[in-house]
Amino acid sequence: MEDAINHLMLVLKREEVAVIIGLACGTMTLWHVPLVRQVLYPFRLFNTFVHELGHGIAATATGGRFKFLIVNPNLSGEAWTAGGNRFVIASSGYLGSMLFGGALIIVTSWKNVTASGVFFCLGVGFGILCVLFVRNRFGLLMSIFLTAGLLAAGVSLDTPWDGFLLLFLAVQATLNALNSLVDLLKATVRKGVGGLENDASVMAEIFPLPAMVWAMVWGVLSLGILVGALNIAYPPG
Numbered sequence: 292m293e294d295a296i297n298h299l300m301l302v303l304k305r306e307e308v309a310v311i312i313g314l315a316c317g318t319m320t321l322w323h324v325p326l327v328r329q330v331l332y333p334f335r336l337f338n339t340f341v342h343e344l345g346h347g348i349a350a351t352a353t354g355g356r357f358k359f360l361i362v363n364p365n366l367s368g369e370a371w372t373a374g375g376n377r378f379v380i381a382s383s384g385y386l387g388s389m390l391f392g393g394a395l396i397i398v399t400s401w402k403n404v405t406a407s408g409v410f411f412c413l414g415v416g417f418g419i420l421c422v423l424f425v426r427n428r429f430g431l432l433m434s435i436f437l438t439a440g441l442l443a444a445g446v447s448l449d450t451p452w453d454g455f456l457l458l459f460l461a462v463q464a465t466l467n468a469l470n471s472l473v474d475l476l477k478a479t480v481r482k483g484v485g486g487l488e489n490d491a492s493v494m495a496e497i498f499p500l501p502a503m504v505w506a507m508v509w510g511v512l513s514l515g516i517l518v519g520a521l522n523i524a525y526p527p528g
Contacts (some may be wrong), residue, residue, distance in 0.1 A: 292446065293418060295327075295345055295474075299415065304319075305314065307395065308400065308521060308525050309377060310455065310458060311396065311461075311462060311521065312457055313464060314458060314459050314462040315462050318462055318466055318469065318470060319466065319469070320444070322470045324339040324440060324492070326345040330408045331463075332366075333436075333437065333440065334459070334463045335463075336362070336433055337437050337460070338367050338388055338464055339362050339367070339368045339462075340360075340368070340382040340417070340421070340425075340430075340433075340434065340437070341387065341388050341391055341418040341464055341467075342385065342387065342388050342467065343360040343361075343368040343369065343370040343384065344360065344370070344387070344424070345383045345384050345387020345388060345391070346360075346381075346383055346384050346387070346421055347370045347372060347424060348369035348370060348381055348383070348387065349375065349376075349379050349380045349383030349387065350370075350372035350373070350374070350375035350380050351375070352375075352379075353376035353379050353380065354374060354375055354376075355372050355373055355374030355375020355376075355380070356372060356373045356374055356375070357370070358371040358372060358373060359371050359424050359425070359432050360424050360425055360426070360430070361425070361426060361427040362425070362427070362429065362430040362433060362434075363427075363430075364429055368430075370384075371480045377497055378494075378497050378498065380492060381490055381493040381494050381497065384488070384490050385467060385468035385490065385509040385512075385513070386468075386509070386512065388464045388467040388468065388493060389465050389467070389468060389509075389512060389513050389516040391464050391465075392460075392462065392463065392464030392465030392466070392515065392516070392517075393461075393465055393516045393517065393519065393520035394465070394520075395409070395457065395458075395460065395461035395464065396458070396461045396462075396517075396520040396521065396524055397520055397523050397524045398467070399454060399457055399458060399461065399524070400489075400524035400525060402405055402461060405446070405453075406445075406448075406450070406453035406456075406457045407444075407445040407446070407453050408445070409446075409457055410441050410442070410444045410445030410447075410453065410457065411441075411442060412445075413441045413445075414438050414440075414441030414442035414445060416437075416444075417438055417441060418434070418435075418438035418475075419436070419439065421434035421438065422434075426483070428499060437483060441518055444456055445456075447475075461487040461518070465513055465516055465517045465520065466513050466514075466517065467512060467513065468509035468512065469509075469510040470512040470515040489504070490505075491505045491506050522524060
């Protein structure tokens, strides 16, 4: 009986890994399809919040201060900080999103953790951070909408749909840098002032590598963190 249960658990874990890989491939493909981009808008908006919060948390962790953040309808954002390590702060937008997504993948593999519980904790934590730091009208309205969505997912969704949605959210966050790589490269060429370019251009000012190189480094890192999270959550064999 115990062998049968272990075999069943192994099959379920393999299916979960297959779902994550499928989500990764689908995300990469569908992100750049105009109509589908609209469907994915809430997820991309959530990634923008996570990205800007990553800057602010990095500032606080390196001895600086997180003043506030704004998020715009075009999915750009800006985190206002004071002090701290400029290199760490500039790199922590995409890197923070990657680590957040990778951590979600690992947490969902834990036996005693439920997807509904994770959604509830995410909703509460996200809501508190937004109340503390979001300062523009659109950002506040969307933070309320996303907080309500996270809490509703934890309360309303049944198994296994809550788990699938959580995995999708995790993959979206992990591959945020890779999915934004094309836009980031375009922004660096245009030399605009958008949030996507700002991270790469600031990194180029701090460390003598072109902004495009930093964009590609973040894209490669996002894949590496996804693979690493899978290996931790589901060790080979």
